[in-house]
Amino acid sequence: MTTEVLPLSERQRLRAKRIKKHGLANIVTHWFNAFSWLVLLATGLAILGNPNLRIMPQGYVDFVRNLFGGIGRLVEAHKVFGLIWLFVITYNVLLGFRKYFLPFAMKRMLLDKDDIEWLKLKAKHLVGLDRDRPLPPQDAYNAGQKLYGYVVVFGTVVIGLTGLIMTFGYLLPPEMRVLVQWARPLHFAAVGAVVAGLIIHVYMAAFFPEEKEAFFSMIHGEVSALYARLHHRKWYEEKLQEEREYEMRVRLQEIAAREKALEGELVETRGNS
Amino acid sequence: MAQVKKYGFVIDPRRCIDCRACLVACRAENDVPLGATRIWVYDLGVQGTFPNVSQQFVPYNCMHCDDPPCVEVCPSQATYKREEDGIVVIDQQACIGCGLCLPACPYHARFIHPETGKADKCNACLQRVEQGESPACVATCIGGARLFGDLNDPHSEVSIALRNARRVTRLTAPGVDTGPNIYYINDEVDATKLAIHPPEMPAADTFYRRIVIPGVLAAAGLTFLGQAAAFARQLVKGESEYEE
Numbered sequence: 102m103t104t105e106v107l108p109l110s111e112r113q114r115l116r117a118k119r120i121k122k123h124g125l126a127n128i129v130t131h132w133f134n135a136f137s138w139l140v141l142l143a144t145g146l147a148i149l150g151n152p153n154l155r156i157m158p159q160g161y162v163d164f165v166r167n168l169f170g171g172i173g174r175l176v177e178a179h180k181v182f183g184l185i186w187l188f189v190i191t192y193n194v195l196l197g198f199r200k201y202f203l204p205f206a207m208k209r210m211l212l213d214k215d216d217i218e219w220l221k222l223k224a225k226h227l228v229g230l231d232r233d234r235p236l237p238p239q240d241a242y243n244a245g246q247k248l249y250g251y252v253v254v255f256g257t258v259v260i261g262l263t264g265l266i267m268t269f270g271y272l273l274p275p276e277m278r279v280l281v282q283w284a285r286p287l288h289f290a291a292v293g294a295v296v297a298g299l300i301i302h303v304y305m306a307a308f309f310p311e312e313k314e315a316f317f318s319m320i321h322g323e324v325s326a327l328y329a330r331l332h333h334r335k336w337y338e339e340k341l342q343e344e345r346e347y348e349m350r351v352r353l354q355e356i357a358a359r360e361k362a363l364e365g366e367l368v369e370t371r372g373n374s
Numbered sequence: 375m376a377q378v379k380k381y382g383f384v385i386d387p388r389r390c391i392d393c394r395a396c397l398v399a400c401r402a403e404n405d406v407p408l409g410a411t412r413i414w415v416y417d418l419g420v421q422g423t424f425p426n427v428s429q430q431f432v433p434y435n436c437m438h439c440d441d442p443p444c445v446e447v448c449p450s451q452a453t454y455k456r457e458e459d460g461i462v463v464i465d466q467q468a469c470i471g472c473g474l475c476l477p478a479c480p481y482h483a484r485f486i487h488p489e490t491g492k493a494d495k496c497n498a499c500l501q502r503v504e505q506g507e508s509p510a511c512v513a514t515c516i517g518g519a520r521l522f523g524d525l526n527d528p529h530s531e532v533s534i535a536l537r538n539a540r541r542v543t544r545l546t547a548p549g550v551d552t553g554p555n556i557y558y559i560n561d562e563v564d565a566t567k568l569a570i571h572p573p574e575m576p577a578a579d580t581f582y583r584r585i586v587i588p589g590v591l592a593a594a595g596l597t598f599l600g601q602a603a604a605f606a607r608q609l610v611k612g613e614s615e616y617e618e
Contacts, residue, residue, distance in 0.1 A: 150451045153583055156591070173467025176450055271471035271491030278473035278486070279578070285449055285472065286582035293590025297597045304601035310608060 107327075115327035120340050122241070122329075123322045126201060130193050131319055137186040138299070144179040145292070148172070180268045187261045209241055210251070215335075216244035238334035249298045259291035379459040380525045381498055382438065382555035383512075384532040387563060389519035390431040392417060396511035396520065400435075403499055403510035407488050412436070412496040413511055418567050432563055433519060435511070436483040436496035437545070438462045440553025443573035444475035444484060453493065459524075460555065461498045469493050477574035480550045498522070525555065535559060545570060 107115070123131075146157045147165030150172065155162065169175040194202055215237040223245060225231045242250065263284035270281035306315045314328045329337040392415055400406060400413045413435040420429050442462050444453050452468035453475055455461070469492040476484050476493070487494035499509035503522075507513065512522040523530040536542060539559035546554065547570045 148450045151446075151449055153446065154449055154587065156587075171465070171468075172451055173465045176452070176468045176470070267470050267472070271469075273471075273491070275473065275486040278471060279576070281470060281472040282474055282576055282578035286578060286586040289582065290586045290590060293586070293594060297590070297593035300594065300597045300601055304605065308605060308608070310613065 112327060115330060116325050118326035119323040120326050120329050120337070121322055122318050122324045124201075125322065126193070126197055128319060128322055130190070133189060134186075137182065137189075138295075140182050141179065141186060142292070142296070144169070144175060144182065148176055148179055149289075180264075183264045184268065187264065190257065191261075210247055212244060212247060213240075215239065216247065219244040220248075239332065239336070241333055241336035243333070249302065252294050252298050256291040256295040259287055260295075263288035263291070378526070380555070381459045381461055381503070381522065382525045382532060382557065383435075384521040384523075384535045384557045384559055385433055386519050386521075386535075386559050387430055387432050387561050389515075389517035390415065390433050391517055392431040393516065395514050395516060396433060399510040399514035400496070400499075403502070404497075406494075410485055410488055410494070412483075412494065416568055418564070430561065430563070432558070432568065433511075434481065434483075434545070434556060434568075436462060436479075436498075437481055437552070437554030437556045438496075438498060439555065443478040443480065443552055447474040447478045447573075447575065447579060449474070459503075461500060461503075462495075463497050463500060464493055464495065466490060466492055474576060474579055477576065480547075480552060480570050480573055481545070481554070482569065532557075547572075 144165065147162050149155055149157075150159075150162045150166070166172050166175050169178050216239070218237045219239060222231060222234060222236055226236075266280055266284040267288065270278065270284070273280065305312050306319070311332075314324045318324045326337070329340065394415055397411055397413055397415070401408075401411065404412060406412055413433070416432040416434065418430040418432060420427055422428055438455075438461055440460075442453075442455055445451075445455055445462065448454075449472070450468050450470070452465045452470070453462065454465070456463060471486065471492045473486060473493065476486070479495075484493055484495045486492070499507075499511075502509060502513075508522050512520045521532050521535055523532040525532055525536075527533060536557055536559065539557075541560060541562055543558040543563045543565070544554050545556065545558070545563065545565045545568060547565050549572045550570055552573070
């Protein structure tokens with residue numbers, strides 16, 4: 102949100118114009134990840150039935166255990182779901198490493214000066230200070246999203262590794278079981294860090310009025326140009342530049358084609374005479 | 375008491391001749407591989423001076439405690455105490471083999487099974503007991519040193535043996551009283567000579583309980599309250615057509 106006021110006609114034009122934000126690969130991976138998280142969180146919380154570690158009420162733990170047919174089956178199911186999740190996510194990252202992952206990591210994740218300023222100002226805004234000062238322009242993801250991006254990426258790595266250790270820990274020699282023992286709190290801590298941010302992520306995307314478009318952009322991939330201009334100015338400018346370059350190329354091709362046609366006509370007229 | 379039955383062992387060390395037939399019977403019944411055992415006989419050595427010398431053999435296995443520390447540490451409740459009869463068992467499918475229960479047991483009654491890689495211990499031959507038979511070690515004991523039965527039933531063999539005993543000892547030590555359900559009768563057993571230790575909680579477990587769980591709950595609670603407050607404010611404010 103900026104304090105800058107756009108004229109009505111401009112606002113209407115931008116509202117109608119669509120910009121592609123998420124590709125199909127990202128959308129599919131996102132929803133696969135979201136669904137997996139839901140299932141893994143639901144089963145994982147029911148595994149923690151020990152009164153010293155329990156998070157959910159006993160009724161929930163019993164319900165999910167009975168649903169799967171006992172704690173043994175539940176643990177097996179959690180392992181299988183987790184392995185599927187880990188395999189698909191790793192496969193997707195490797196498959197799209199050059200096309201999606203590297204550009205994302207190099208261009209979208211790094212924090213610049215504006216991002217640092219954004220974080221400082223956002224913290225002030227949240228406690229009610231400096232409300233009239235506009236936030237600095239942001240890239241495709243704002244600084245808050247970037248920070249949470251790091252939590253998710255590193256969280257995924259930690260969860261995956263500790264999960265593998267716990268799934269296949271029984272194959273380790275008995276004196277190395279200390280690895281399995283440490284994997285448990287780390288697994289839980291990483292999940293906790295992601296979930297703490299996930300609560301905000303879901304609220305912002307699904308309910309927050311100013312981010313109305315974010316949720317549906319994860320379904321059809323598009324946002325309005327007005328949203329992009331107001332929330333992700335730098336990315337919007339980048340997209341405009343891309344558009345201008347594309348149009349320029351098309352026009353050059355057009356001109357080239359027309360020249361060719363003219364030349365052809367010329368040759369024809371000469372041949373006739 | 376919710377628990378209807380309370381299975382336990384009564385052992386008379388005077389009758390034990392250290393033949394270890396119980397170890398063999400246990401191995402055969404429960405497919406325990408060589409190099410591991412669910413049951414032990416401790417030789418406490420020669421006691422006293424000539425001509426009044428004696429030698430004591432103390433057979434023991436999992437005590438199926440009233441307050442089992444192994445159950446308390448198990449994260450997934452793969453190890454649990456059966457409500458119907460008090461036998462402490464391990465769900466092999468749920469066990470991930472983290473090994474937390476090994477140092478938690480004051481009696482070293484647990485080990486990592488060399489073939490499955492998971493925790494293993496005496497299950498009081500549940501498969502036999504449910505058919506109305508006694509555990510293999512009890513059935514095979516030639517001297518009748520081992521008895522097994524329902525301690526809650528006053529007419530059971532174990533209850534009668536306990537009533538008629540000259541002396542009853544449970545293996546407890548200072549700081550270790552988990553309510554073990556092996557009762558040694560007649561001769562006194564010196565618990566200090568057996569390597570009983572207080573339940574140990576590994577650092578990973580303490581870190582988990584003391585730091586990770588409160589930390590995660592605080593972080594998730596904080597963000598939840600934050601979004602709840604924002605959502606409430608949003609609802610109070612109402613919606614408008616253009617929210618950009």
